[in-house]
Amino acid sequence: xxxxxxxxxxxxxxxxxxxxxxxxxxxxxxxxxxxxxxxxxxxxxxxxxxxxxxxxxxxxxxxxxxxxxxxxxxxxxxxxxxxxxxxxxxxxxxxxxxxxxxxxxxxxxxxxxxxxxxxxxxxxxxxxxxxxxxxxxxxxxxxxxxxxxxxxxxxxxxxxxxxxxxxxxxxxxxxxxxxxxxxxxxxxxxxxxxxxxxxxxxxxxxxxxxxxxxxxxxxxxxxxxxxxxxxxxxxxxxxxxxxxxxxxxxxxxxxxxxxxxxxxxxxxxxxxxxxxxxxxxxxxxxxxxxxxxxxxxxxxxxxxxxxxxxxxxxxxxxxxxxx
Amino acid sequence: xxxxxxxxxxxxxxxxxxxxxxxxxxxxxxxxxxxxxxxxxxxxxxxxxxxxxxxxxxxxxxxxxxxxxxxxxxxxxxxxxxxxxxxxxxxxxxxxxxxxxxxxxxxxxxxxxxxxxxxxxxxxx
Numbered sequence: 001x002x003x004x005x006x007x008x009x010x011x012x013x014x015x016x017x018x019x020x021x022x023x024x025x026x027x028x029x030x031x032x033x034x035x036x037x038x039x040x041x042x043x044x045x046x047x048x049x050x051x052x053x054x055x056x057x058x059x060x061x062x063x064x065x066x067x068x069x070x071x072x073x074x075x076x077x078x079x080x081x082x083x084x085x086x087x088x089x090x091x092x093x094x095x096x097x098x099x100x101x102x103x104x105x106x107x108x109x110x111x112x113x114x115x116x117x118x119x120x121x122x123x124x125x126x127x128x129x130x131x132x133x134x135x136x137x138x139x140x141x142x143x144x145x146x147x148x149x150x151x152x153x154x155x156x157x158x159x160x161x162x163x164x165x166x167x168x169x170x171x172x173x174x175x176x177x178x179x180x181x182x183x184x185x186x187x188x189x190x191x192x193x194x195x196x197x198x199x200x201x202x203x204x205x206x207x208x209x210x211x212x213x214x215x216x217x218x219x220x221x222x223x224x225x226x227x228x229x230x231x232x233x234x235x236x237x238x239x240x241x242x243x244x245x246x247x248x249x250x251x252x253x254x255x256x257x258x259x260x261x262x263x264x265x266x267x268x269x270x271x272x273x274x275x276x277x278x279x280x281x282x283x284x285x286x287x288x289x290x291x292x293x294x295x296x297x298x299x300x301x302x303x304x305x306x307x308x309x310x311x312x313x314x315x316x317x318x319x320x321x322x323x
Numbered sequence: 324x325x326x327x328x329x330x331x332x333x334x335x336x337x338x339x340x341x342x343x344x345x346x347x348x349x350x351x352x353x354x355x356x357x358x359x360x361x362x363x364x365x366x367x368x369x370x371x372x373x374x375x376x377x378x379x380x381x382x383x384x385x386x387x388x389x390x391x392x393x394x395x396x397x398x399x400x401x402x403x404x405x406x407x408x409x410x411x412x413x414x415x416x417x418x419x420x421x422x423x424x425x426x427x428x429x430x431x432x433x434x435x436x437x438x439x440x441x442x443x444x445x446x447x448x
Binding site for chain 1: 327331332334338342370377392393395396397398401427428430432437438441442
């Protein structure tokens with residue numbers, strides 16, 4: 001695991017020690033192994049860990065736009081939150097049609113709802129923070145409000161949160177699953193954030209997340225779930241082969257939608273016949289519906305992953321065939 | 324290209340044509356049925372907008388015996404009324420429905436089987 005430090009203003013060695021409680025020669029940046037000051041908006045790794053994994057995580061997070069956005073996001077959301085949010089966003093994108101409840105609801109609403117509930121929770125935390133800074137008598141009420149927003153998010157999106165936070169093993173809990181930790185972060189003012197990044201995949205998710213999420217004033221972030229379009233656009237901007245990216249994104253979307261649709265269709269038909277043949281009743285129907293939805297989601301996610309993996313290769317072969 | 328990648332590519336090509344026929348069938352046949360007051364409310368349950376296209380295609384292309392069976396269950400509201408739809412459509416509609424429905428199903432079933440086979444480790448080497 002690599003511990004990454006981020007800061008929104010440059011710190012002298014004395015200040016650094018005061019704020020973080022460690023010596024400046026214990027940290028290193030990607031471009032500078034022995035820093036004399038801690039520069040703003042630059043990721044530093046703690047300890048003398050010069051292993052390849054650590055270096056490559058730093059390399060991924062170091063480009064100026066990524067580092068700056070990441071610093072802002074980490075300071076307003078808390079370091080642990082950012083790592084968790086980046087993973088949740090990545091997972092949610094893979095769901096598509098698959099998580100559509102076989103009997104009633106539509107998952108598209110859920111994506112919007114999840115973004116909304118995280119935002120509400122965050123807004124409540126920021127209000128609480130404001131109340132502390134201005135020593136407002138409303139402090140307790142604000143804390144209560146954050147608690148309510150947290151519980152609402154927990155009760156509605158337990159599965160999504162659980163899936164992700166199972167991988168984030170912060171000892172004190174992640175603010176997305178632990179409201180106490182979140183309010184503690186809101187209480188202590190700071191301008192240094194610490195991220196625990198365990199893998200390059202996680203670092204990669206963080207980089208993507210900085211592209212989707214933008215900090216708007218007051219630390220409120222807009223999370224853009226239209227990321228398939230985002231991938232294509234960023235490849236266009238980077239002068240990459242954006243047509244190839246378009247092919248991969250659209251075919252993986254279409255394929256995962258098809259797999260999900262057929263899974264739901266066949267699953268529901270099987271369930272219907274089962275009801276006639278056996279005395280399963282309504283409880284069985286609900287359980288069966290959940291099973292159908294889960295397998296549809298599984299198939300959908302697998303297809304999405306596989307097509308993304310192979311799609312670029314297919315595109316190259318098609319283009320070579322045409323030429 | 325690995326075997327998995329090749330098989331998946333075939334499923335995706337079939338799926339590509341299914342997607343084209345989805346739009347065609349939706350525009351040519353289902354649009355007509357949605358406007359027809361007799362069939363308007365008999366197109367089955369829409370899990371998401373547009374699912375009625377799949378319901379109609381299914382009731383026109385699977386064996387009518389099976390359709391009847393599905394429609395006589397407590398969950399009949401999920402399915403389009405096949406009897407009525409057969410009366411209200413012509414042969415070309417039904418051919419279009421069958422092409423779309425079977426392309427979609429073959430593509431989807433292939434993908435699902437590949438997913439299961441891969442999860443069970445058939446493609447590990």
